[in-house]
Amino acid sequence: MGLGKGSLRNRVLTSAAATALLAAGTGAVMGTAAASADAAAGCAVTYTSHTWGTSSGGFTAFIDITNTGDPLSGWALTFTFPGTQRITTGFSAQWSQSGPLVTARNPTWGGSVPSGKTFGIGFNGTWTGSNPPPTDFALNGVPCTVKLVPSPTPSPSPSPSPPRLRILISPSDLTVPEGGTASVQVRLSQRPPGNVIVGTARVYGDTSLSAGPPLTFTPDNWDVPQPLTVTAAEDDDAVNGSATFDSRSSQITGSSAFLWEAVEQDDD
Ligand SMILES: [Ca+2]
Ligand SMILES: [Ca+2]
Known part of the structure; x- marks a missing residue:
């Protein structure tokens, strides 16, 4: 269902493993990783979700990622769903999910990220029970500062006061x-x-x-x-x-x- 590449599907990736996988991907990445071993690393994530449904439903999430560290030549963003959310379709990245753990890896055309660059990825998903946002975003294993933009909780529309007898x-x-x-x-x-x-x-x-x-x-x-x-x-x-x-x-x-x-x- 368009959930990343087949080779990534269902692969369990811890943040460390994701970084290792990324580092093992190409020699260039390996070189960068080695050269950047002591370099500043950092990231900032804004997670914006739009939820529909009451006890279950769908949602769309947009994740803006800012590289606050040194330039990257490849990246993997990991996070963990607190609930039972499932990604159905991801975009602008190679998405995989194993249980609650989600990994988004750079598309083949978009691995290079200069310092200070912000780029966006996103996905559509489903949820049951509730749709709490993930908070443990990490880029290449480095925890990110996270800003959550919760969708307005679909509060039940206030019941109109009964019309008055007149x-x-x-x-x-x-x-x-x-x-x-x-x-x-x-x-x-x-x-x-x-x-x-x-x-x-x-x-x-x-x-x-x-x-x-x-x-x-x-x-x-x-x-x-x-x-x-x-x-x-x-x-x-x-x-x-x-x-x-x-x-x-x-x-x-x-x-x-x-x-x-x-x-x-x-x-x-
Ligand atoms: Ca008269
Ligand atoms: Ca009169």
């Missing part, structure tokens, strides 16, 4: 002819656990305007609009009076008030 009135402003009636349509926003009685009171405004009587909604007819009658009594003025009404129910916890307005169309 009184819905349409229209929210109503014109009523003087001496006559008009009506708004009242319903509930969702099925109530029991009967809900919606009462309406005038909050302020023209006292010639009134509304009622109370409406009763049941768990069965909560979504069927009921007309709420608004009456505009004859008055002696010639002004279009207005009033604000408050419809609410004591059966609805929390603030259930719904404010709406009626305007008298005066006929004098």
Whole structure:
């Protein structure tokens, strides 16, 4: 499945063995290794993983490797999975895995790494249980400083707060002819656990305007609009009076008030 070269598959490589294998690879590497025996060695790794799934799934990891030591003419990066992760496809390196131990060796075209050079490799994998990142990265057997960039833990999306039971009135402003009636349509926003009685009171405004009587909604007819009658009594003025009404129910916890307005169309 594209997991490195066949000759590397399932080969157990300790960090030391990886280095030995690398050193044995070519004379040039051997020479470099010998010449660099006392040279500074070092590496820095940034491991970035993107995980999907909840109890199992896949992930993609990118590993940026910086050679903080002397130039390399070949390299092997080793690390150990803390969990049951398995690499399915690796790229930009020759990948092999034995149990939790993973070795990524330079591709044949990419063994030379100058000092200070950063290069990237990566892989796709699977996991079960959890996907903790490896932390024991070593380059040619030299432990690396490691920066982990964990993927955001796929936290369960916060459960939306249940929608609140509300009184819905349409229209929210109503014109009523003087001496006559008009009506708004009242319903509930969702099925109530029991009967809900919606009462309406005038909050302020023209006292010639009134509304009622109370409406009763049941768990069965909560979504069927009921007309709420608004009456505009004859008055002696010639002004279009207005009033604000408050419809609410004591059966609805929390603030259930719904404010709406009626305007008298005066006929004098
Ligand atoms: Ca009038
Ligand atoms: Ca009036």
